[in-house]
Amino acid sequence: MSALTLPTVERDSFFTRLDFRSKLALMAAITGVALVWESPVLGGALALVVMLACLAVGVKCSYLRTVLTLLLPFAVFMMVMQGFGGADLVRARLHRETLTPLFTFPASWAIIGGGMMTWEGVLYALNVVCKTLTMILVLPLGIFTTDVNAMVIGMVKIRIPYRIAFIFSATLRFFPMLFEEIQTIIEAQRLRGFAFEALGPLKRLRVYAKIAVPLILGALVKSQTLDIVLQTRAFTGSSQRTYLHETRLRAADYAVIAGSGLFVIVAAIAYYGWGIGCFGKW
Amino acid sequence: MATDRSNPQLPLMPLVTLDNVSYIYPRTERPALYDVTLDIGKGEFLGLIGPTGAGKTTLCLSLSGIVPQFYGGRFFGHMTVAGLDTLEHPVSRLARHVGAVFEDPETQLTATSVENEIAFALENLNVPREEMLIRIPRVLEAVRLEGTAKKHPRELSGGQKQRLAIAAALAVQPDLLVLDEPTSQLDPLGAQEVFATVHELNKTLGVTVVMAGHAAEELAEHADRVALLVDGALVAVGSPDELYADVERLERCHIRPPQVAQTFVEIRQAGVPVPMIPVRLREGIAALRAAAHVHPVQVPSISPLTTEKRGVPLLAVRNLTHVYGDGTMALHDVSLDIHAGEYVLIIGQNGAGKSTLVKHFLRLLLPTSGQVLVDGVDTRDLTTSALARRIGYVAQNPDHQIFNATVEAEVAFALKNLKYDAVEIATRVAESLTALGLGEQRGAHPLALPKGDRARVVIAAILALRPDVVIFDEPTTGQDYRGARAILDISQQLHAAGKTIIVITHHLYLMPAYAERVVVMGQGALLLDAPIRTAYHAVDVLASTSITPPQAVLLARALAEERQADFPLLTPEEVAACFTVNGFND
Numbered sequence: 001m002s003a004l005t006l007p008t009v010e011r012d013s014f015f016t017r018l019d020f021r022s023k024l025a026l027m028a029a030i031t032g033v034a035l036v037w038e039s040p041v042l043g044g045a046l047a048l049v050v051m052l053a054c055l056a057v058g059v060k061c062s063y064l065r066t067v068l069t070l071l072l073p074f075a076v077f078m079m080v081m082q083g084f085g086g087a088d089l090v091r092a093r094l095h096r097e098t099l100t101p102l103f104t105f106p107a108s109w110a111i112i113g114g115g116m117m118t119w120e121g122v123l124y125a126l127n128v129v130c131k132t133l134t135m136i137l138v139l140p141l142g143i144f145t146t147d148v149n150a151m152v153i154g155m156v157k158i159r160i161p162y163r164i165a166f167i168f169s170a171t172l173r174f175f176p177m178l179f180e181e182i183q184t185i186i187e188a189q190r191l192r193g194f195a196f197e198a199l200g201p202l203k204r205l206r207v208y209a210k211i212a213v214p215l216i217l218g219a220l221v222k223s224q225t226l227d228i229v230l231q232t233r234a235f236t237g238s239s240q241r242t243y244l245h246e247t248r249l250r251a252a253d254y255a256v257i258a259g260s261g262l263f264v265i266v267a268a269i270a271y272y273g274w275g276i277g278c279f280g281k282w
Numbered sequence: 283m284a285t286d287r288s289n290p291q292l293p294l295m296p297l298v299t300l301d302n303v304s305y306i307y308p309r310t311e312r313p314a315l316y317d318v319t320l321d322i323g324k325g326e327f328l329g330l331i332g333p334t335g336a337g338k339t340t341l342c343l344s345l346s347g348i349v350p351q352f353y354g355g356r357f358f359g360h361m362t363v364a365g366l367d368t369l370e371h372p373v374s375r376l377a378r379h380v381g382a383v384f385e386d387p388e389t390q391l392t393a394t395s396v397e398n399e400i401a402f403a404l405e406n407l408n409v410p411r412e413e414m415l416i417r418i419p420r421v422l423e424a425v426r427l428e429g430t431a432k433k434h435p436r437e438l439s440g441g442q443k444q445r446l447a448i449a450a451a452l453a454v455q456p457d458l459l460v461l462d463e464p465t466s467q468l469d470p471l472g473a474q475e476v477f478a479t480v481h482e483l484n485k486t487l488g489v490t491v492v493m494a495g496h497a498a499e500e501l502a503e504h505a506d507r508v509a510l511l512v513d514g515a516l517v518a519v520g521s522p523d524e525l526y527a528d529v530e531r532l533e534r535c536h537i538r539p540p541q542v543a544q545t546f547v548e549i550r551q552a553g554v555p556v557p558m559i560p561v562r563l564r565e566g567i568a569a570l571r572a573a574a575h576v577h578p579v580q581v582p583s584i585s586p587l588t589t590e591k592r593g594v595p596l597l598a599v600r601n602l603t604h605v606y607g608d609g610t611m612a613l614h615d616v617s618l619d620i621h622a623g624e625y626v627l628i629i630g631q632n633g634a635g636k637s638t639l640v641k642h643f644l645r646l647l648l649p650t651s652g653q654v655l656v657d658g659v660d661t662r663d664l665t666t667s668a669l670a671r672r673i674g675y676v677a678q679n680p681d682h683q684i685f686n687a688t689v690e691a692e693v694a695f696a697l698k699n700l701k702y703d704a705v706e707i708a709t710r711v712a713e714s715l716t717a718l719g720l721g722e723q724r725g726a727h728p729l730a731l732p733k734g735d736r737a738r739v740v741i742a743a744i745l746a747l748r749p750d751v752v753i754f755d756e757p758t759t760g761q762d763y764r765g766a767r768a769i770l771d772i773s774q775q776l777h778a779a780g781k782t783i784i785v786i787t788h789h790l791y792l793m794p795a796y797a798e799r800v801v802v803m804g805q806g807a808l809l810l811d812a813p814i815r816t817a818y819h820a821v822d823v824l825a826s827t828s829i830t831p832p833q834a835v836l837l838a839r840a841l842a843e844e845r846q847a848d849f850p851l852l853t854p855e856e857v858a859a860c861f862t863v864n865g866f867n868d
Contacts, residue, residue, distance in 0.1 A: 008394075147394050147395070148393075148394050149393065149394055149395070149398050173392070184682045185682070185685050187646065188677070188682055188683040188684075188685065189685065189695075190646075190666045190667055190670065191644060191646075191666070191670045191674075191675045191683070192670060192683075192695055192696035192699070192743060192744070192747070193667045193668075193670040193671050193696045193699060193700055193747060194667055194670075194695075194696065194699045195665060195667040195699075196667070197665065197666075197667075198665075198667075210685075211685055213685075213687065214684065214685040214729075217729055218681065221681075222389060225384070225386070225389045225390075226389060226392065227352070228343070228348055228352060228384075229382075229384065229389065229390045229392065230392070231346075231348060231352060231373045231374070231377070232346050232348065232373070232377055232380070232381075232382040232451075233377065233402050233403035233406060233450065234373075234374045234377035234378070234403050234406040234407050234454070235374070235402075235403075235406050236374045236406065238406075240408065241405050241406055241408055242404070242405050242408050242409060242410060242411055242414070243405055243411065244397065244398060244401035244404070244405060244411060244414050244415075244418075245398075246411070
């Protein structure tokens with residue numbers, strides 16, 4: 001397999017056929033609303049819908065599992081921080097002084113003695129976790145379902161300079177290559193008797209830190225080769241260029257863009273008019 | 283000077299001119315090119331040969347203006363391509379005239395579909411979409427990749443990827459196609475495909491071709507002229523017949539001549555008059571038959587190699603099947619025993635299952651079904667790190683196995699992880715560095731060393747663990763003749779020291795001096811497991827996995843046909859020995 005590959009979904013769906021511009025509109029709308037909503041129920045529902053959409057368009061379960069696994073420590077951290085320590089922030093959001101205690105550590109305990117976990121703090125943490133999850137999952141939804149070339153054309157169409165669109169696409173292609181390099185180096189270390197599988201998470205992190213130098217050197221060599229290849233293909237980064245593929249917004253695209261706009265407007269009216277989505281109105 | 287093919291008396295119009303060109307890379311003192319003066323005619327196919335570091339790549343890069351425009355450095359002299367001064371015109375302008383194809387098929391393909399790959403340069407050059415739609419199928423047809431326009435480049439084989447890179451270069455309708463070692467990473471089938479494509483483009487479309495490489499047999503077959511570079515200087519330019527027949531000079535320059543030329547030089551040295559040294563196989567076969575008609579020929583006495591081994595095998599594979607996650611069946615019901623002290627060569631086309639097989643020995647892969655045993659223990663019950671202490675693995679690209687800041691740290695890495703005491707570590711490191719001749723480089727950064735030395739660093743690091751088995755996975759790929767021989771010589775020393783050696787390579791001509799036993803694989807199955815003399819002459823089995831035996835073997839087979847006798851010969855020396863009075867003793 002080529003080093004320069006980006007994970008893409010294999011399933012052809014309504015979403016894969018959409019123009020990248022309409023996907024950008026949808027991604028922006030979902031991200032915007034997720035940022036504004038503070039209700040863990042609505043935020044959770046939005047995250048769930050995005051996750052189901054990911055599954056529906058063919059994002060692999062293993063990818064979602066990895067995202068959730070990586071997010072788990074963050075979620076626990078948020079629960080602890082907001083559950084115990086976020087009382088002031090939560091009181092300010094709720095405009096009230098009294099919070100509902102879930103449990104309190106005995107006062108005799110050192111450092112954490114007397115600490116109280118509140119129900120509202122936990123809900124606020126949940127809201128942050130759901131926001132983050134939505135914003136993370138909206139990326140594969142838009143990017144894994146789009147060919148890199150179509151992304152570049154879509155970005156140029158919305159007047160992003162070609163050079164920037166190309167750098168964006170090159171970066172997307174570079175991440176899998178870096179990941180592949182890391183795996184290669186770890187495999188090489190295992191082949192020298194290094195028992196990577198027996199290491200704990202912290203020691204693994206230290207190993208990852210150590211391989212930064214060969215990783216960067218390898219990436220530099222590859223990027224230089226790529227640079228030479230691009231130059232021999234007359235690449236200058238100029239926006240004065242033609243495109244093999246044309247991109248045209250179709251009825252479905254207009255519907256998605258309009259729907260995205262409508263979603264933002266309705267969410268804003270509901271939020272500011274009736275407080276739907278505000279923290280405390282779950 | 284190249285001549286017009288239709289009228290050899292007429293010199294070709296030069297498309298490329300180099301007048302006293304010298305070039306020094308930044309932060310170096312030694313010129314990469316030194317005082318090169320050369321004209322390349324329109325429609326010519328010029329082969330560029332020379333050992334590693336001779337300046338072939340630099341010359342190729344200078345033709346597209348990358349040198350010096352991208353690298354900087356000091357450039358002297360004057361170079362033009364299609365009338366354009368390569369210093370005065372930007373690379374993007376020169377790209378209209380020069381198409382470039384590089385060594386590694388993976389790194390030069392950037393798009394997500396074949397048609398986008400071809401279109402990329404056209405888009406950059408503002409070629410109208412309608413024109414692109416005409417050119418893309420045309421160039422795909424020229425490189426015989428019709429029907430692949432919508433495919434992702436990763437779905438193509440190595441040879442197809444290189445042909446796609448050629449198509450992408452060709453779409454610009456360049457005057458000159460520059461190929462820098464385009465076949466060095468390919469299996470024989472891929473290399474054959476690339477040469478056939480380039481040959482056709484040159485002969486039928488008249489595209490001027492400059493191809494740098496080590497593939498002596500193929501360049502002798504296809505090039506109009508060959509230029510020999512050594513230490514940046516142009517040592518000789520001439521027809522393949524002139525250049526490749528001078529075997530002595532090639533060997534002096536550490537360049538491997540075509541085996542057919544080497545054979546006839548040996549025959550001449552044996553006292554048989556040879557009017558002209560042939561450099562192509564068909565001429566060689568004709569000359570051999572002619573010589574056999576007028577001179578006595580006898581089968582040299584060859585002591586047969588026995589590969590029969592007894593006892594418990596060190597590595598045992600039992601009905602091994604491996605299916606990858608995407609459903610590809612890479613191995614199917616393979617059974618094989620390798621005993622201690624054997625030197626085994628594994629061959630087969632790309633995708634035959636060679637690397638998949640050896641990765642099972644290290645538990646980098648687990649069997650889908652069947653069993654792999656190391657010294658009688660199932661690899662399922664062992665860890666990769668435990669196996670690595672007994673089995674050393676040298677990957678094709680040494681850079682993938684280097685991750686320390688000094689040569690010494692690289693060699694000591696495994697020993698430190700295995701908690702050896704300081705004295706033991708120092709002893710083993712010193713021992714390994716000395717064995718590989720790396721004592722003086724112990725403080726150097728491994729990646730700052732030449733590629734051949736980097737491979738030796740990896741081998742030194744592996745030897746520090748004192749493994750019983752050393753696996754070399756395509757160690758000769760991307761190496762020149764001298765580099766390849768140096769690595770194989772190390773394998774031979776290890777073998778002599780009692781290690782079991784397994785080598786995977788496509789370079790069959792290198793191996794008669796080393797291997798005893800050959801395992802031939804094809805489409806995931808074991809096709810043949812035999813002594814090297816039997817395996818190299820099993821041409822039908824080899825053909826079924828797209829492998830052609832070395833020219834010396836084919837000459838021996840021609841001799842056998844001529845004399846209706848068995849000539850199980852492997853090397854030019856053995857074929858030549860048929861013409862000596864006493865024959866050859868193995």
